[in-house]
Amino acid sequence: MTTEPARETPETLRAAMVAALREDGTIRTARIAKTMGRVPREPFVPGAQIADVYDPERAVVTKRDKDGLAISSVSAARIQAFMLEQADPRPGENVLEIGSGGMFAAYLAELVAPDGAVTTVDIDPEVTSRARRLLDDAGYEHVRVVTADGAFGVPEHAPFDLVVVTVGAPDIPPAWTRQLLPDGRIVVPLRVRGLTRSVALVRAGDHLVSTGYELCGFVPMQGAAENREHLVLLHDEPGEEVGLRLDDGDQVDVAALRAALAMPHQAVWSGVTVGGEEPIDDLDLWLATALDGHTRLTATPAARAKGIVASASPLGVATVVVGGTLAYRTVRPADETRTRFELGAYGHGPAAGAAAGRLVHEIRVWDQEHRGGPGAQFEVHPAGTPDDRLPAGRVVDKTHTRITISWPGKS
Ligand SMILES: C[S@@+](CC[C@H](N)C(=O)[O-])C[C@H]1O[C@@H](n2cnc3c(N)ncnc32)[C@H](O)[C@@H]1O
Structure with missing residues (x-):
């Protein structure tokens, strides 16, 4: 006798989505579940496919x-779940969402009920009229x-x-800090040195101090x-493009770097290995913090297949x-089963x-001093704050702020 597979309803899909997000630790608190x-x-x-709507990874x-x-977009459920965990909206709170869609505002409204308030703001009138209609209908x-x-x-x-920002912010x-209560919180997908992390921050007088961060991607503000990143091409054969993503007024000598990329590479290996599925986004954040002249090399799979670069992303x-030299992070298999990989760099x-x-x-400093540790701490101070009032670490000067990234290290 054959049994019919259970029909998937919005209710079963929703329960499965929450179960998956609980199981992998994204949802940690009962209220958010x-x-x-x-x-x-x-x-x-x-109009969207119901399976997509409840796919935790799909925006x-x-x-x-x-x-x-x-x-x-309506953000992926995983992103919304960890942003709710980071934001921890409580009953009675007055919350501002920047970037509207309706869905996230509905979650916020539930969490601040019965006597809290939610305001959602979007720059695009088409988005706000859609959000207004969908929120009213729901x-x-x-x-x-x-x-x-x-x-x-x-x-x-x-x-x-x-304040929860649901759009990528450079x-x-x-105004965001000024409009916060003295101990108010901001959760914001912040781009610093080319990397975006959803950073949870608490107001401490004129500045903000992070309490945690998560890897994320968002549409740009x-x-x-x-203030968008821009791409400079170092190899522009159609389909085989290789480029550098430059952030915050980074300047490079494009002609010299194009010539460099055409030269044979020199490889240096670290002896540090990682599992094939192991996330290394904190290594990248460490490299962005520690390296002067840090940027990101992008390449198409065809450029990698052709051997122009060893990494494509x-x-x-x-x-x-x-100057006219560049070196990028890459990996090579560390064993015959190709389950572990050694980190290294190719220089040109x-x-x-x-x-x-x-x-x-x-890479070795990260491995010894920061791998598996508490990660980075961000502070956001007003532009013009003197150096001696900033914590030790990398200082990133933005238009309105001086952002610091410090690494407390493993205890
Ligand atoms: C990812 S969507 C928001 C998702 C939404 N919060 C949800 O419920 O999933 C990002 C939105 O930010 C908006 N946006 C971009 N720049 C903005 C700005 N300066 N002020 C307000 N909204 C902005 C875009 O129009 C877009 O609708």
């Missing part, structure tokens, strides 16, 4: 620009939806206990705070640029060996 288990997602992504793009780049008429540039916060509804505009791999250019050696030195 209960909220994500109760609130239907499908009303906020009408549903709701708007693209003229070049096809996603500019608005019974969240009390969520305020505002059309404005979120870089300026929403002063008419401030002060906020919590900086923390002063538009409006007054817009659309987001880029950690790279150090010194006149000082290839030295640059690759510099990167490998920092």
Whole structure:
């Protein structure tokens, strides 16, 4: 006798989504499990496949620009879950969401109920009219939806206990800190030295101190705070492009680096190994902190197949640029089963060996001093804060802030 497979309903898919997010540790608190288990997602992504709506990893793009780049989406459930964990919205709080979709605002509204308030702001009137309609239809008429540039916060509804930014931010505009209560919190996908992390921050007077961070990717911010990375190509054969992603006014000698990439590489290996599935995003954050001249090398799979570079990633791999020389992080199998990989670096250019050696030195420092440790701590101080008031560590100067990244080390 054959049994029919159980039919998947929104309820069973929602329960499975929450179970998966609990099992891998993304959802840690009962309130957030209960909220994500109760609130239907499908009303906020009408027309999407129900399996996609409840796939924890899948964002549903709701708007693209003229070049096809996603500019608005309902974020993946995993991202929403860890941002809710980071934000910890509590009953009675006044919360601002920057970047609207409706779905995340509905979760926030549930978590601050019965007497809290949620305001969601988006720069795009098409997004806000859609969010308004979907929130009303789902019974969240009390969520305020505002059309404005979120870089300026929403002063008419401030002060906020919590600001959650759901769009990639290159900086923390002063309005966000100013509109927070004295012990208020911000959760923000912050891009620092080319890497984006969802950073949870608590206000401490005129500055913010991080309490944790998670790896994430978001559509870029538009409006007054817009500041996108730009790509310079070092190899531009169609389909085999290799480039550098430059952030925050980074300058490189493109002609010299194009010539360098055409030269044979020098490899330096670290002796440090990682498992094939092991996340190494904290290694990348360490390299971005420790290396002067840090940038990201991107390449297509075809460029790697052709041997132009040894690593291909659309987001880029950690790279150090010194004048007309560059060196990037790569791996090679550490055993015959190809389950472990040794980290190393390929250098190109006149000082290839030295640059690759510099990167490998920092891989070893990470392995010995930071691997499995507490990770980095971020602080965000107003621009103009003197150096002697900043904690030790890398200082990244932005338009409005001086962001510091410190590594307390393993105890
Ligand atoms: C990933 S979507 C938001 C997802 C949403 N929070 C959800 O429920 O999943 C990012 C949104 O940020 C918006 N955005 C971009 N720049 C902005 C700005 N300066 N102020 C407010 N919203 C902005 C975009 O229009 C887009 O709708």
